[in-house]
Amino acid sequence: MGDNKLIDSSRLKDHAYWEKVQQKSCSQSFSFLFDRYWETLYSTAFSYLKDREKSEEITHDIFLNLWQKRETLTIQSFSAYLRAAARYHVYKELKKRKASNIVYTDELTETEEVMTNQGEDRLIYQDAERYVDSSLQSLPARCQEIYFMSRKENLTNDEIANKLGISKRTVENQLTAALRHIRIQLKVISMLLLWWLIL
Template structure:
């Protein structure tokens, strides 16, 4: 990762540089995810909210004027948590807390997108992206993510070393992130990185 400053990354993103966008995503997604979990106590919904925020960021990159990414992104998280809690009539004390800022939050993130994949669609996309990889690499990755086996269990089943399993999973993960389209990349990356892929 190049560790570029946010304004430099944003300038590149506005020039349609998807690698700069991926770098910005990697820089912020986990902090945003943890913030959402703090409010919602729901990892799956928190992932969806973070995914939607970054989709909107990419889709509106030519229109948005952002002077502070931390301020924009964390405001977007809080606003979307507020909308979710309010629509689900959950945790009224949190709705009240977040709602006190709604007049400030609304104009900033009023167009957050909804772009969610079902589990079957995500599996289909994963399998399509994995096709160019060697058969053993695909097999190990699917055992890890789809069947939720541990590295030790995979090594025992396939009679290979645990290090080989780890290397093959890393290879598949890197390949997925490098080949996926922006929208697929965001959702796949969130799920892979959070460790709850296929648990939803």
């Protein structure tokens, strides 16, 4: 009984914060939800992919999309929605890899139907993605180059290392730096968007 009360209280708190995000574009509420669920989303993605950089990338994408679609999303359970979003992105990644040796669980395949509306706001999402890409210009040129080769050209770390004549470890370190930078940008993007709306 006590555990159920705690769960209900947590859901109510999430719902209250999400209402502020939807109705007032409240950046503080968004930051609270970001901090609360970042590790959960990352862990969900990593449990399937076993790829740190890709798992961080998926987590970034989910929060960007969540902010951009805040006015149109109807979410009954915030934690359940985010888990479904993580599984959906994982499912897409596994399909892209065409990894025949990976067993897709019912949980993943069912998620594909739940999250079919992910592509509806592609133009809005691309605007946010361009903002993040623009912010990457403050990073060293090599770091930018490696990030875009990974993100835009879908090259593996080994392929990037071979193409640039550097070690795989260097590629991993540069991608980590880029993803850390993006994570910081996600913390401030909601505030920037709020100011743009006011102006």
